[in-house]
Amino acid sequence: MHKVAIVTDSTSYLPKQLRDQYDIKMVPLNVIFEKESYQEEIELTVEDFYAQVREGDALPKTSQPAAGLFVELYEKLADEGYTDVIVITLSSEISGTYQSALTAETMVENIDVHVFDSEISCMPQGFFVLEAAKMANQGQAAKVIMSRMTLIRANGVPAYFMVDDLSHLHRGGRLNSAQFFVGNLLQVKPVLHFSDKKIVPFEKIRTRKKAIKRLFDLLHEDVESNDQVTISVIHANREAEAKEYAETLKQDFPNAEIIISYFGPVIGTHLGEGSIGLTWIKQ
Ligand code: MYR
Incomplete structure (x- = not known):
């Protein structure tokens, strides 16, 4: 019997209430001010971020999540009895997040990892995540969910x-x-x-x-x-x-x-x- 977990990176910015409603897990990217790195959503709120940019002299930079963060999550999900995890990332052409999620796949054995490149970011990425989560909640298999998302991506999300x-x-x-x-x-x-x-x-x-x-x-x-x-x-x-x-x-x-x-x-x-x-x- 399969049990599929849905993971998004933080840049889909799905309102938290929707993430909770559909049991969507989230892996954060980082914002770096000077030399201090913050995981967005977790260590840095949206309000604080824009206030800090307005007040500060130095402009921030960003970075992808370390592969280790994905490994930790995959292992935790396996321990919780998930057989599969689908990770939906922002476009692989604008961030190394997709690559981090893939690298992490090679480091775990007890769960099947499927990494999906949304080829976009933000709420259009969120549409893929919501669709995947609804299907997972209905008990659909990972392969079926991946095929559905591939079809949506091929049709294009304006x-x-x-x-x-x-x-x-x-x-x-x-x-x-x-x-x-x-x-x-x-x-x-x-x-x-x-x-x-x-x-x-x-x-x-x-x-x-x-x-x-x-x-x-x-x-x-x-x-x-x-x-x-x-x-x-x-x-x-x-x-x-x-x-x-x-x-x-x-x-x-x-x-x-x-x-x-x-x-x-x-x-x-x-x-x-x-x-x-x-x-x-x-x-
Ligand atoms: C990283 O450091 O890995 C993250 C880089 C993120 C680049 C974001 C570029 C802007 C994307 C706009 C998406 C708008 C979608 C409607």
């Missing part, structure tokens, strides 16, 4: 985001097509998305207001007002603004489930405060 200040992404080296922005790095509020596991510009836009409007236009172009869809507004320390967008979405898409999520410390390090994202998945 996700677009805008940043207030491109210099964070530029500094962290996570933005492809730097050429696109040469000469006007600070003047544009680009809409970005993922392609081939990497962050690439979608459209160059001049103002924050227009960039956010474009995110919503993209949603309206893809989703009919009566569709059964889950939509997530993702914000970097802009909760009130995100709530307003969620209210509008409730009216525009009466059958939709709306989830407000956030860019936490690790992703916030690379996007900067004020970033807004929109992602959706049809049911």
Whole structure:
């Protein structure tokens, strides 16, 4: 008889209440201020992170979880009677987290480890995690869950985001097509998305207001007002603004489930405060 555990890294930023509801385990990435390293969500809250960035002189850096952290978790899960563990990570092209989870797989023997590259991050990654957790709770086998996630990934999960200040992404080296922005790095509020596991510009836009409007236009172009869809507004320390967008979405898409999520410390390090994202998945 199989028993499948679902693990996400911290960057899916699934609201804790959802993680508890579906018994989803979480392995944190790290934020490093000066030489001090903090596990996000565990040792560093979102509020403290943005406050510290605003007050401090030095900008933070990030790092993947050590393989040892995954090994500890795999062993604990095996002791608890799990036969399989599915680990869903952020894109392997922007973080070594996927590699850490894979390396750890070679160090354990008493549980079957399946590592899934979401090829994205944040709430779109969270959609994979939620789907996997629901299936695991229904007693589905790991192979079936992995096939389902592979299919969802092949169909694509739309996700677009805008940043207030491109210099964070530029500094962290996570933005492809730097050429696109040469000469006007600070003047544009680009809409970005993922392609081939990497962050690439979608459209160059001049103002924050227009960039956010474009995110919503993209949603309206893809989703009919009566569709059964889950939509997530993702914000970097802009909760009130995100709530307003969620209210509008409730009216525009009466059958939709709306989830407000956030860019936490690790992703916030690379996007900067004020970033807004929109992602959706049809049911
Ligand atoms: C690490 O140090 O391993 C973590 C690196 C994280 C890079 C994050 C880049 C921004 C991702 C934005 C995702 C937006 C999804 C809607």
